[in-house]
Amino acid sequence: MNVLLIGGGGREHALAWKLAQSPLLGTLYCAPGNAGIAESAECVALDVGDHGAVAAFCKEKDIGLVVVGPEAPLVAGLADDLEAQGIPVFGPSKAASALEGSKGFTKDLCTEYGIPTAAYGRFTDAAAAKAYLAAQTLPIVIKADGLAAGKGVVIAQTRHEADAAVEACFDGAFGAAGAEVVVEEFLTGxxxxxxxxxxxxxxxxxxxxxxxxxxxxxxxxxxxxxxxxxxxxxxxxxxxxxxxxxxxxxxxxxxxxxxxxxxxxxxxxxxxxxxxxxxxxxxxxxxxxxxxxxxxxxxxxxxxxxxxxxxQGRLGGVTLDWDTDAALCVVMAAKGYPGAYEKGTEIRGLDAAGADPQTAIFHAGTTRDGSRFLASGGRVLGVTALGKDIGEAQARAYQAVDAIDWPGGFCRRDIGWRALKGGA
CATH class of the missing domain: 3.30.470.20 (ATP-grasp fold, B domain)
Structure with missing residues (x-):
């Protein structure tokens, strides 16, 4: 079976790496992919926003399944448009994607069906949101309702911070995502x-x-x-x-x-x-x-x-087999992330870092220039390792990190600390 994978980040490289191991796989295509994904799939220049073009590609290449990695194409209705042409898609419809595409939608659903979540209010104007805020305890969480690339959430410690976050949303800081705001109780734990x-x-x-x-x-x-x-x-x-x-x-x-x-x-x-x-x-x-x-x-x-x-709606009776070992991923990011960062810095030592069969180097933001790998994003690599427990997986992952020669990058040195300390 030929498969089309949509996306080009670390998540998609991990999915491509796993899909490539399937004996059922014919050709794996990925749009747009990245330099690491290219080792497991044929990367194609396809405008994912042009649903007609994606459908035409699927028919041309006899695609038996489309796997959608990121949320934006799902919220835009890609699954609906492909399934309307008889192309199976792993990923929800536009209506079902509202569970991520609208935080207010999900909060209302939780209220209606008794699903435990934080207390909240949802607002379409700043004055009403601020009036609600005035009666709440701090800290408090302010969220842009729609997709904001992970940037539309503020945990406000003061009234001033809370009001400023509301104003930023309604002033267009997050585009259409901030046209509605959810104000939410701060949960601890x-x-x-x-x-x-x-x-x-x-x-x-x-x-x-x-x-x-x-x-x-x-x-x-x-x-x-x-x-x-x-x-x-x-x-x-x-x-x-x-x-x-x-x-x-x-x-x-x-x-x-x-x-x-x-x-x-x-x-x-x-x-x-x-x-x-x-x-x-x-x-x-x-x-x-x-x-x-x-x-x-x-x-x-x-x-x-x-x-x-x-x-295809056939999950009944399906079971999954998991390795009893633990796995741990350390993200290597470009210096400056999540703020401004430099692109195009060279990354060396990837072959040596990934030589251990218990280790995999997943690419999130890379391009290739001949034999050289260059950083092209904020989060660039996901250095991942197996171990008999979290401690061993952590040690193996950081050993691989230390084999990578990338002066333009950095990482946290404490991934897994909660597990190793027995929780918070």
């Missing part, structure tokens, strides 16, 4: 990532993971797209996973089906765990990045038939 494949009706939980959002060691500094992740997450006990399925994932899947917008794809729940109870922070409608990297390293089952079964 420990965050974890929970993933489940969903075929519209059946939900199949995946292995647990936990990521590190802040840019500096000790979870300091501004939030990023993710500076590292590990799997499994010790905080997600078997009992807590069961509660998450019963109280959060299950009711969400049932709600979306009842509304006539069944969810198909991977549902990624960002959770806050406090006193052994999970609350939903937000949903994403695609694999996490960098959580996908350790998850794909640990998955022993063939990924391709599982994604196809999800797309």
């Amino acid at each position: 420990e965050e974890a990532s929970f993933f489940a494949l969903v075929d519209g009706e059946t939900a199949l939980p995946l292995a647990t993971a936990q990521d590190h959002k802040r840019v500096h060691d000790g979870d300091q500094g501004p939030n990023t797209g993710g500076m590292g992740a590990y799997s499994p997450a010790p905080i997600m006990t078997e009992a807590l996973c069961a509660r998450t399925m019963d109280e959060i994932i299950g009711p969400t899947v049932a709600a979306m089906k009842a509304r006539g917008t069944p969810f198909k794809g991977v549902l990624y729940a960002g959770l806050m765990i406090e006193d052994g109870a999970p609350k939903l922070i937000e949903y994403n409608v695609r694999f996490g990045d960098p959580e996908a990297q350790p998850l794909m390293m640990r998955l022993k089952s063939d990924l391709l038939p599982v994604l196809l079964a999800t797309a």
Whole structure:
């Protein structure tokens, strides 16, 4: 079977790496891909925003499954337009993608179906939002309702910060994403990532993971797209996973089906765990990045038939086999990220760093210039390793990091610290 993978980041490299191992795979295409993905797939220059062009490519190349990596094409309705032409897609419809595309939509769904989450208000004008804020305790969370590339969330410690965040949204700082604002109670506890494949009706939980959002060691500094992740997450006990399925994932899947917008794809729940109870922070409608990297390293089952079964509504009875080893991913980013950073710096030593069969170097933002690899993004590499436990995986990952010669890059040196210290 020929497969088209949409995207060009670290998540997509991990998916491409895993899909390429399938004996069922014919040719794997990726649009646009990156220098690392090119080692597992044929990268194609395809305008993903032109759904007609994507469909034509699929028919020309006899694509049996399209796997959509990032959220933006899903929110734009790519899955709908391809499925209308009989092309199977792993990824939700435009209507179902509202679970990520509109934070207010998800909060309202939680209220209607009794799904535990933070108290909130949603607003279409600054005055009403500020009036609500005045009656809330601090800190408080202000979120742009729509997709803002991970930048539309402010945790305000003061009234001034809160009001300024609201004004920034309505003044256009996040474009159309900030036309509506969600003001949310600040939850305390420990965050974890929970993933489940969903075929519209059946939900199949995946292995647990936990990521590190802040840019500096000790979870300091501004939030990023993710500076590292590990799997499994010790905080997600078997009992807590069961509660998450019963109280959060299950009711969400049932709600979306009842509304006539069944969810198909991977549902990624960002959770806050406090006193052994999970609350939903937000949903994403695609694999996490960098959580996908350790998850794909640990998955022993063939990924391709599982994604196809999800797309075709055949998940009932499917089981997955996971490596009992842990996996840990360290993100190497360009100096300056998440602020301004330089592009085009050369990265050396990748072959030596990835020589250990227990290690994989996933590319997130790279291009190739002849035999040279150049950095082309903020988050550039996801150095991922297996180990008998988090400590061994961490040691192996940092050994690979230290073999990479990239003066223009940096990384956190404490990925996995919560697991190694027994939690928060």
